[in-house]
Amino acid sequence: MKGLFKRILSSVFMVVVSMGTAVGQNPIIKGQFTADPTARVFNGRMYLYPSHDIESPIDELKEWFCMEDYHVFSSDNLTNWTDHGVIVSQNRVPWVKPDSYAMWAPDCVEKDGRYYFYFPAAPAGEERGFKVGVAVGDKPEGPFMAMPRPIEGIMGIDPCVLVDDDGKSYIYWSGMGMKGAQLADNMMQLSSEPVMIEGLPEGFKEGPFVFKREGKYYFTFPWVRKKTETLAYAMSDSPLGPFEFKGIIMDESPSGCWTNHHSIVEYDGEWYLFYHHNDYSPDFDKRRSTRIDTLSFNPDGTIRKVTPTLRGVGVSDARSRIQVDRYSDVSKKGVSVDFLDKSNPFDGWKVRIGKKGSWVRYNSVDFGERPAQRVMANVRSAKGGVLRILADGLSTENVIGDIKVPAGGGWMEISESVNGAPSGGIHDLYVELADGNDVEVDWIGFDAMPLTEGAFQTGAYRNLFAEMGYDPKEIDRRLDDIFNELFFGKNRIYFEVGDSMGYVSDLKNKDVRTEGMSYGMMAAVQLDRKDIFDRLWRWTRRYMRHDDGDNKGYFAWSCKPDGTRNAHGSASDGELYFVTALVFASNRWGNDTGIDYLAAARDIVDNSMLKAGKDNAVPLINLEHKLITFTPDRWGGRFTDPSYHVPAFYEVWAEWLGDGRSKFWKECADKSRRYLHDCTHPSTGLTPDYSNYDGSLLGRNMPIGDAFRFDSWRVPMNVALDYSWSCADRDWQRGYVERLHDFLYSKGIDEYVDQYNVDGTDVKEILGAGEYKKLRHSLGLVSTAAAASLVSTDMKGYEFAQKLWNARHEPYDDGYFDAYYDGLLRLFSFMHLSGNYRIIFPESN
Structure with missing residues (x-):
């Protein structure tokens, strides 16, 4: 791990990260004038x-x-x-x-x-x-x-x-x-x-x-x-x-x-x-x-005069990018502030600490309950220098650590170990130039620092792998390899049919599922593979869609590779991903290239909403609770699946679906986030595969349902997506990831298994996969646990991400190999951690 954090990141990476800076300082709103x-x-x-x-x-x-x-x-x-x-x-x-x-x-x-x-x-x-x-x-x-x-x-x-x-x-x-x-x-x-x-x-x-x-x-x-x-x-x-x-x-x-x-x-x-x-x-x-x-007021009720400050009010999280240019106090000489880029003032400011002994103070920094392990700063200096980071004063006993700034012309993110960080609580932060001259500082932060604004607001995505020091060219190459291995390699899950169609197969179960087809479409639109997207949608539309009857507009959740249906019912997560992927396809490629993607997305939603009040088929969204159903029928419509909850998808629908239901979709996003609070175990962070709409366990004493198993692996990845895109529930989501990572870490970061009761105890019955029944340290869960690191403020997150970086998709020791589910979760998680799982805005924007 040591070598991982000693690398210096160039300003190329700084651009991706700094756009999501917390705005706890004056002025409080950036990106627009207020x-x-x-x-x-x-x-x-x-x-x-x-x-x-x-x-x-x-x-x-x-x-x-x-x-x-x-x-x-x-x-x-x-x-x-x-x-x-x-x-x-x-x-x-x-x-x-x-x-x-x-x-x-x-x-x-x-x-x-x-x-x-x-x-x-x-x-x-x-x-x-x-x-x-x-x-x-x-x-x-x-x-x-x-x-x-x-x-x-x-x-x-x-x-x-x-x-x-x-x-x-x-x-x-x-x-x-x-x-x-x-x-x-x-x-x-x-x-x-x-x-x-x-x-x-x-x-x-x-x-x-x-x-x-x-x-x-x-x-x-x-x-x-x-x-x-x-x-x-x-x-x-x-x-x-x-x-x-x-x-x-x-x-x-x-x-x-x-x-x-x-x-x-x-x-x-x-x-x-x-x-x-x-x-x-x-x-x-x-x-x-x-x-x-x-x-404040005087005793007689009159108002005391207010002196404007740069620092403003509020408490800043130590695990965020602290804008020390919005300081509380500075030394009498040697400190100045200027824009990072005068042509784009909303990028913010930098502070120049010009001479040895000069300093800035930034008050009210919350170090939380855990001692910080690392300090990182975005800095530059033509001649080099040493920044000393201190808490609550400039004396030697207050030193947190030093940041050695090499000579050079560009911005660099430098990470160093700390040896005296406060054990917790709120403290004043000092940044002093201990040696050298003319060091410029953009921000200071501790440990892992997730973004504090969503991509809907900023358009920015965190490349955690780059932040950890991996070369961007190697990150891109590895993502290409993972995608090509999954779609075109020896153990591919994607198969083309004729000149215009294709399908994604769950090989271990020898079928084609709406889950896999919709996931394949999402991967294709994210990575700008219109050819694959269109083939998958044509196959889905031809073989899986119900064109009449109670299920009109829905899709049969499982078919044989020749298109014969194994089941006629629908699984709501397939429709959820179909709609979102189609909206993104409309935004990326338009609707005049042979497929009207937006009309197809609206058709699914409109047909779903027409089923209100019916018995054999119900809307995808339970209209009373505004939560997604497990299956949109009289049986599965009575409960939900935590792994189907991707609140930010509804925000995409509200913005671009254009079906006249924007307010409803925003309410669904809010309800979905609240539901995740209720269905998640307060200590372990584990969720069941299924639950009642109030988050309680179904309690049916069945192998599938009340335990954390295959479906539930997706929840950490979905939380990471919602945080990255919306950041609307940041405090709970950070706490959730901290609990989940702590639990998995306690089981051994290389040993935790893929099935538990939600309280963390061992399951009595192991659920099999294909012809195999065994607890494993599954690649799918390794991947989604790593994806959750986008949200983490703890250095454990880097360790989970590193495990995915080093993981290989190969048979387990008993010969079991899951090209499909492990492969798709690995691809999606790698996309998240490399900043490549994105909101696709309309091309005209």
């Missing part, structure tokens, strides 16, 4: 409703603010933020002037279980100025439905709503002064005449944000007292004033950014100020980005 941030706490989670600066597509706004829609973001730790996508856009609101690009500062509040999103925009027609509209949703992230008309009586911008303790609601806005009024109970009409807010200083003011604390009303606002905006406030005993001006919350920006706009919110007993700055656009202050800093 201004005018309104933060609200709903259901114990922080939601962020900013405006959205974009580059203007029209000449008249090239030098001005340009905003066409609103996104909503959320977080439960103020460090990792989820983009829930667009909730309102200018051309989908009936009363808004098309292409006006004036969707300015919004707000959102909850009342009686409904969520009301308020936004300003330019009205259609001849009327000038701004009006305020409202959109309504059942969830804080939407979907929202915009009302057909704006709120009567409001002409202005920057709406803010206060729902008072007595249930009354008030709306505030700016425009020819600062104004407020009471809202009607329906939250969409005024119930009082607007009043001018009195007691505020002279000068330009906008963006009111009103909150209540300890019986006092705080009217806060951006205010130009000189040339650019401060954040100021006044206080009152009444929601509509009069107010008494109290002073400044935040001074003007030293960089000269003209605007500031904000919200103030309490979360988990702490108060926070959300505001914006032009961090990513220093030369043009009409492109802003959201920041957070803590806020």
Whole structure:
């Protein structure tokens, strides 16, 4: 293992990894501009409703603010933020002037279980100025439905709503002064005449944000007292004033950014100020980005002035890429910050530590419960140097380890052992230049560092093999070899029929299964083998699809190689993969090359949904639980299979299937993730082959069902896929992989077997495979356990991945050889670990 981590990785690999950087520092949202941030706490989670600066597509706004829609973001730790996508856009609101690009500062509040999103925009027609509209949703992230008309009586911008303790609601806005009024109970009409807010200083003011604390009303606002905006406030005993001006919350920006706009919110007993700055656009202050800093009060209730920071708030995971350029403190001399790439500011920054003894401090790093074993940094230096990593101070007893940076011109990821890492808990991290001059640092991290954002957001995939030091050319060659061996080698599972068809066979069972056919199609579309994909789909469509009867649109799960059906029923995982692979084929190759892939995918889904309320065939998805069935019939429709759960597939359907059921598919993804929590053993991480929809065991005392056996091997790989693509359940998924790896490791990383009871005890009856019945250290499970390393923060993950790298697909000691299942799981897992199992976006994107 030692030699594995001493290798230095070039900047080629850094590009793949760094795009998924955690955004726990200021600014908190990257990849897009977010201004005018309104933060609200709903259901114990922080939601962020900013405006959205974009580059203007029209000449008249090239030098001005340009905003066409609103996104909503959320977080439960103020460090990792989820983009829930667009909730309102200018051309989908009936009363808004098309292409006006004036969707300015919004707000959102909850009342009686409904969520009301308020936004300003330019009205259609001849009327000038701004009006305020409202959109309504059942969830804080939407979907929202915009009302057909704006709120009567409001002409202005920057709406803010206060729902008072007595249930009354008030709306505030700016425009020819600062104004407020009471809202009607329906939250969409005024119930009082607007009043001018009195007691505020002279000068330009906008963006009111009103909150209540300890019986006092705080009217806060951006205010130009000189040339650019401060954040100021006044206080009152009444929601509509009069107010008494109290002073400044935040001074003007030293960089000269003209605007500031904000919200103030309490979360988990702490108060926070959300505001914006032009961090990513220093030369043009009409492109802003959201920041957070803590806020506190004096004993008399007045607000203490907030000093902006780069570090921001929240706790950073030591097993993540820590952006030390967003520091908490620096030495007086020798430290500077600049963009990594000035042509692409969203790539972030680097810190240059210029002279021996210079340092940066980054606070609140969580080392968890396990001591770190390795430290890694992405660095470069023309002359070389030594970075000293310390915890909680610069004295020698605080040294974690040293990183020797060789002289050179390019970025390098360097990994070194640590000898003094904290045993756990939250600590301040120091990076000091112990020797040399001019070392640039992009990030620092410890142990394995999975990405913290999914590929749906970033387009990035982790190449764990490259991260471990394997040569990229060798990784690509080995993937080609694995694929060619499986599809064209001596022990191939793929067979061509005539000029246009082909099938994948489970050789040990001498049949063709929808499982294998759909897996083969997924491999083919992932690796851009249209020829193989089309052959497999034509064979599937001809021999396996039911064209009439109760099962119309479904596929017979098992056939002989000549196409004769062994069984007429369907297995839901085959249809799940067929639909997703067909959607990807549509995205990659279009629908005009002989097969309309998207129509074929919709046909499966539409036929499935038509079976609601029938007896002999049911939808693939149980409509009550929104979970996939084991088989879509009266028997298998009563329970599910954990290994059929690939939540990110439903997100693919929601995005590109175009069947009008996007909301439903997103709900299925959420339900599927929740189900995996329930069906997984809390200590071992093992799942049964089958379970009830609530995750409980079937309890039928049958060899197949309640134990961890062949089907269950796929769960770790599926969790890795969902993490890599979506990262929507990152905390649970990391804990799951840690439990699973710990259990398998405890059995011996080269000795664990392929069947256990879910509590980790030995099975009483061994389930056979083909003509063989024996417990094995099976390649299929070795592969999927390795795939789970994409999620792991522990160095064990590297060991599991290395076992797959070194594994060979050959007969076991008793002569048993599984070309099909072991082979496909090996291929898929290698694709995952090399960053080659991807979301296939439409080619036009």
